[in-house]
Amino acid sequence: MKHTAPPRRRKLNAWGFEGVSFSPPRPLRSWLEERIGPPEPRSAVDPRSLRLPAPARLPDLPVPTSDDPADRLLHARGRGFSDLVRLRTGTLPALPDAVVRPEDATDVQEVLRICSRAGVRVIPWGGGTSVTGGVNTLPSAAPTVVLDLERLSGLVAVDARSGHARVRAGTLGPALEAALAPHRLTLGHFPQSWELSTLGGWVATRSSGQESLGFGRIEDLVAGLELVAPAGRLSLPALPASAAGPDLRQLALGSEGRFGVITEATVRVSPRPARRAVEAFLLPQWEDGVEAVREMVLAGLPLHMLRLSDPTETEVGLATGTGGHAWSPLARGWLRLRGAGPGSCLLLCGAAGTPREIRWTLGETRRLLKRYRAVSLGEGPGRRWLLDRFRHPYLRDGLFDLGWATDTLETAASWSALPGLYRAVRLVLASTLPNEEVAVLCHVSHAYRDGASLYFTFFFRDAEDPEEMIALWAALKRAATSVLPAAAGTLSHHHGIGSWHAPWYAREAGTDGVRLLAAAARELDPQGILNPHVLFDPVDRLEV
Ligand SMILES: Cc1cc2nc3c(=O)[nH]c(=O)nc-3n(C[C@H](O)[C@H](O)[C@H](O)COP(=O)(O)OP(=O)(O)OC[C@H]3O[C@@H](n4cnc5c(N)ncnc54)[C@H](O)[C@@H]3O)c2cc1C
DSSP, X not given: OOOOOXXXXXXXXXXXBTTOOOOOOHHHHHHXXXXXXXXXXXXXXXXXXXOOOOOOOOOOOSSOEEOOHHHHHHTTOOSSHHHHHXXXXXXXXXXXXXXXXXXXXXXXXXXXXXXXXXXXXXXXXXXXXXXXXXXXXXXXXXXXXXXXXXXXXXXXXXXXXXXXXXXXXXXXXXXXXXXXXXXXXXXXXXXXXXXXXXXXXXXXXXXXXXXXXXXXXXXXXXXXXXXXEXXXXXXXXXXXXXXXXXXXXXXXXXXXXXXXXXXXXXXXXXXXXXXXEEEEEEESOXXXXXXXXXXXXXXXXXXXXXXXXXXXXXXXXXXXXXXXXXXXXXXXXXXXXXXXXXXXXXXXXXXXXXXXXXXXXXHXXXXXXXXXXXXXXXSHHHHHHHHHTTTTTHHHHHHHHHTEEEEEEEEEEEXXXXXXXXXXXXXXXXXXXXXXXOEEEEEXXXXXXXXXXXXXXXXXXXOSSHHHHHHHHHHHHHHHHHHHHHTTOOSOSSSOOTTTSGGGHHHHHOHHHHHHHHHHHXXXXXXXXXXXXSSSOOSOOTTO
């Protein structure tokens, strides 16, 4: 008899799966206590004890429709900062009236037709891992349903000769890789949220994975797609390249559920690498590290990952083991003797392929880094990082329990603008809260020929009152987001716009750009039922 594992249940008010956690290690707690002060432990309310408002009456829908309280709670918010605070404290301003689960594109079309006619809002939902307020149900006079694509999942077909795979949009990262494995293929798209996010969500948010340097960002991987909207359908064939007018695939990429529901995509897949290796280095200072990363990309080294931590992130990583493994004081003394003292930066260089290909790539990397006086730490820290890479997000909930708040913020800019952007964001995060210390870490998460992304993590102490806590976070988020356009940084390198960055979107796309996109949305969705607060809604909703 064949046994299949029961599906893993998601936590209702935290990141990830039930039964998995990541407690903040003691050195990290000591570091935070020293930097931002002692916390006061905060416990979360039991989500099952919450009294939920009764769901609104909905028109009959021809697909499984659930108004089960746990289902409504699980689909009320994404997994960004205020989402978790509201879920932990039971202070949700609104809940979806139902969760609907179509099985194919015809079901989706039918749900959209009926909801459009009845004035019911529809929020397309992949894995619900948005960190930009992208899937949040907000207070409204109109009923809201969440369209969960979990049943619309699986591999449809593989064209191995062309390196194409047709995949349904609701397919989760692990299921997609498992389906490609027998073909010895991989998509190679590994965002940190990989275990819980979907192909459709990646396409709708222009996602980037940890190995996008090697395999490409999601927009490089999409060859064709299908999108179903209340008033139309886009069926864009898989083509290697085309000069047939503007590329409509780009309208779906980053559309965040506003133009329609992506029901499937044909993606470019690659041979599955036999092995992965990540070698760690310490570089004497941040500026050298940034220059080394730039040179490695321009030299065309076939690396799959480059990740450079700034001195503070390196200090935390080496002391606590969160960026690899913890280094004893003796080992750190040895590193200092070799020129990697305080102020040095941890660089992770990842390669994938046959053992021979990896040896060659890392050999060339070492040769190039010699000129930057890099000290190799070997493959130990990288092995640890690979093992823990999908566990790290659980740390945030452990910190919440202890009374420390943390969030992340990411952007990108040209190489010329990068140093100014780094300084501006660090300064604004560290100086915005008048009565609280904020600790700021940063790493270069992705690098390109013309620039790189910066990924900031910041910590501050929780407030007891959830509204006060969200207000502190919103003040930091507002201040940091406001400096991005002025410092030539994008509003987002890979998280997207959602409802939280929407008030700033016109600064990047221009008012005419936003007008053009809003007109396209009106054509496809004349009643404006699809995820109406993302992308173009200029109202600041950080505190909702
Ligand atoms: C801990 C953590 C780590 C993360 N790490 C990364 C990372 O490394 N890289 C990265 O890029 N992002 C990352 N994210 C952000 C998030 O995982 C991505 O934005 C991801 O692409 C969202 O996928 P999802 O399936 O969960 O989409 P959802 O969160 O369900 O939806 C996101 C947006 O897309 C829309 N949408 C979803 N599916 C469809 C569809 N089929 N058709 C139309 N619209 C749709 C939704 O309406 C919403 O606007 C992280 C988030 C968390 C919480």
